[in-house]
Amino acid sequence: MMDKDMMIRIAGVRKDSSDDGPGLRTVIFFQGCHMHCPGCQNKETQDPNGGVVWTVGELVKKVKEENYTHKVTISGGEPLEQLPGLRCLIRQLENEGFDVGIYTGWNLNQVPLDLFPYLSFIKVGNFQKDLKNPSLHFVGSENQSLYRISHEDGNNVLTSVNLF
Numbered sequence: 001m002m003d004k005d006m007m008i009r010i011a012g013v014r015k016d017s018s019d020d021g022p023g024l025r026t027v028i029f030f031q032g033c034h035m036h037c038p039g040c041q042n043k044e045t046q047d048p049n050g051g052v053v054w055t056v057g058e059l060v061k062k063v064k065e066e067n068y069t070h071k072v073t074i075s076g077g078e079p080l081e082q083l084p085g086l087r088c089l090i091r092q093l094e095n096e097g098f099d100v101g102i103y104t105g106w107n108l109n110q111v112p113l114d115l116f117p118y119l120s121f122i123k124v125g126n127f128q129k130d131l132k133n134p135s136l137h138f139v140g141s142e143n144q145s146l147y148r149i150s151h152e153d154g155n156n157v158l159t160s161v162n163l164f
Ligand code: SF4
Pocket: 033, 034, 035, 036, 037, 039, 040, 041, 042, 043, 045, 046, 076, 077, 078, 104, 105, 126, 127
C-alpha cells in the first residue's frame, strides 16, 4: 500500500493552535488511547473505535489547504498506537516541507528511533494529575518533557526544552 492510502483514525483537526508546540500550528488529533490517565483532558479521544478514518493523502491535502505556517503537531489520543499510519503521515508531511512535532504519552525510550528524522520536536510522558502545573509551557504535568530535534550529519540530536 502506498503512503497516501494508509488509513488513520482521527478525532479531529484544529488549525492555528499556539498551545501544541512552538509557533502557530495545525494539530491532528489521533483517535484511541489505552492509557486512561486520570484527569485526561481529551477523554473523547480515548475510544479506539471512535472518531473517523481518513487516508494519509486526505489528511495531508487538508493540512496543505488550511495551514500557512508550515507547522504541524500530531497529538491525540495516542499517535504511537497507530504507528504504521503515523510513519506514513510524518514522512509525507516532511516531504511537503512541513515542520512536524509529536505529542505522545509514551516515554522517550519507548519511541521508535525511525520516527526522529522526520520530527523537529517531540513531547513525551503521560499526563499525571498529581504533578499538574498550569504554569508550564506546552505540557500539563511536571513529569512531561519536550525535546527539540536537530538533524546533524545524519544523526538526530535531542535537546531538552525548559518548560518553566
Ligand atoms: S495519554 Fe493523553 S490522551 Fe491518553 S489518556 Fe493520558 S492524557 Fe489522555
